[in-house]
Amino acid sequence: MAQTNTSQEIIEAIKASPSTKIKLAVTDIDGILRGKIISKEKFLKAIDRNVGFCDVVFGWDANDMVYNNSKVTGWHTGFPDATASIDLSTSREIPWNDNTPLFLADFHRDENMSNVCPRTLLKRVSEEALNLGFKPKFANEFEWFNFRETPDSLNEKGGINPTPLTPGMFGYSILRSSQNQAYFDDLFNLLKKFEVPLEGLHTETGNGVYEAAIAYTDILEAADRAVLFKTGVKEIASRHEIMASFMAKWNVNLPGCSGHIHQSLWDEKEEKNLFFDDSRDHSISTIMEQYIAGQLHCLPHILPMYAPTVNSYKRMVAGSWAATSVSWGVENRTTALRVINQTVDAMRLENRVPGADTNPYLSMAASLASGLYGIKNELSLDIEATSGNEYDHKDHQKLPATLAEATEKMKHSDLAPKLFGQTFTDHFSRTREWEWEQFSNAVTDWEIKRYFEII
Template sequence: MREEEVLKAVKFSESNKIKFVVTDIDGVLRGKTITKSKFQKGLDENVGFCNVVFGWDMNDAVYDNSEVTGWHTGYPDAMATIDLGTFRKIPWNEEVPFFLADFSNSDNMSGVCPRTLLKNVREQALQLGYNPQFANEFEWFNFRETPQSLKDKNYTNPTPLTPGMFGYSVLRSSQNQEFFNDLYDLLHQFDVPIEAIHTETGDGVYEACIEYSDILEAADRAVLFKTGVKEIAYRHEILATFMAKWSTKFPGCGGHIHQSLWDEPQKNNLFYDDSARHKMSSLLEHYLAGQLHCLPYILPMYAPTVNSYKRFVEGSWASTTVSWGVENRTTALRVINHAPGGMRLETRVPGADANPYLTMAACLASGLYGIKNELSLHVEPTRGNEYDNETSLPLPTTLPEATAAMKSSDIPKELFGEAFTDHFIKTREWEQRQFARAVTDWELKRYFEII
């Protein structure tokens, strides 16, 4: 819709409420509901939003190591810019108008805003003549719980939506068809079109693939998908989790990224070359080489929490090494070369717990790094089981190890800028510190009596 059409739709909306959200460093949506008059004023002057959204973690605990904001700044307002191009109506909430916002015009917050970071990386690709087309796919688990019931259980032994290993099961999806259909239909109405959705392996686990689009739209859809799924689930007294690994009994939850670069008219997929090995163009080879080269130094962008690294287990459908292959789901990067239009790279490292703005920015920026530096593919494609390959470089196995690797390298600052990189690293160091001082169930069971 053109801007004037959006403004007209808001003006004549039956609701006087307008909802807008920003995304914090962890990918959590933080929002406000405002009046039409406040919305109109915000378009002219931007909207004040307490900059604590970049000064606290996902549980609202304020960082003690942040330079961009903290008690030392008094937590002033930052000016959020509402993006009219993100206009939607919330179909499960009385068609209330909805917008995404970011801090691209904020002097002190633009450098650490995830959506602004992706916009900047996207602009680099466009300047080079590449049109990045991306899509996210997610796996997540569903439980017959509410936030209160799960808290009452102390977050242990949640009741799964369905029992048993029923991957791609028409039985399990039909068993909860009202919820299943609502996911598909309501998300489509929310302009988050689902290309496919099915059950996965595990108790109550689903997987959905979002239709591909321009990279910024793809990331917008991805963050709205996660929140949309949770809100729709609430309506059915179901609780959805995108935690990377909630149980050792089941595979973890991936948030894989599919990507390709096209020419400006979007007529030609620049990753495809019918005469080349594996039909991979030299551009794709450089792009893939860039991702492989940068991966060990930007892993926290894909795996941002302590729990993220529990997912990287051999034989679990999650990657454990710096590797690639053609149609190989045991590698970190999977080339899919079925047809010219569908030629793409799947980055399988990200978990469902990661911030989509950051995962997509990391994919594109590291791929462009390979193109700019004309990196060669020195790593041979894996044929067969990558988990049996003892020559591949292993990925960092903990958040502290991955964060230390990111901190020791100049690559992240080159890809994402100094302001973002420094702030992001501090937030990951904070995340690890929160875990280090916690007493876990494992420790209680192991040491409480016997020691």
């Protein structure tokens, strides 16, 4: 993998590559890859000099509409170039694109953008963990729906009523995966060549829905893999005239799509899983107990980091396999946090709150920062583990039910700035307020059907 090579070896490999171009990408606040193709010559110069990216990448939403409430950039700043720094350790080739080299960049050296760059935020939180003597190891797993559509065919339908890749509820179906064998195989094999290795890939419950578990690794590499996974799946799907969607809930009658995070802390040499202690109940160490307590304490204050869109909250309803409360349990898939304690190496915590629509840098940063908060403050795990169905516990603290409610709580929280900094918290809250405003101003099909004639 690229991470095993020195910077000089990577540079020499690029010089020797037959490719004349490089794909360079940064990640915006919504987790969308924004990038450009640059010449090999410009890339080699940019390694030391960095490269300019218009800072509108943090000044507009997922549909390229410019925020009218942003402080860090906007019409009032003139949208200057920001300085992006290329991370050579992210080097990989895109196997479905003539092995074009790809690199990720971030804004950790840019005075203005470093405070709001999602990848830079994760690097800061990860560094804090390392300074405390912890090596965070993380992985994402995603569910997503696949449709027999192209951008043009869906546009002709007005962007609604996509045709699922396959009909019926076929979770863990060998039959359904074999019926789209070429696509299924390409996902597994091409993503591995893209250095986004999968531990597993299978169908899930729902029309044309798949689930993939990405291999466990260092937290920053895990987030890089997650971002590249979502883009990679969409590009591979397009080669098969399929559209892949990571919406949290595209159809009220079908399950939603999760973006669960698996996480553990190890010692600096990565020899000891610090979450495991076989002398304690369920083998949950004191460190893990404090980590869980921290995540539960922070969860209501930072929910938009896990549920960033209006649609996110359509997934988070009772009986949906998604979290609705501040809760935890051992091997319990109805709670927000699930302890998996099968073996010492596999001992980990699964955060089941995030949907597939999250920005992996932000959801992982939120998970780690809140867990570390619990450790640093030696929080007690006062919430009892849930046995049985968490949805039946009506007395447990419920999570905010809408993006507006969750954003308002985060915006006025004293806790969020402690975890992520005041500038980031303010900017991110403003972007979520903007997202809710766009939804509130829209006239939906539901409104037309309900009110057009009868009211």
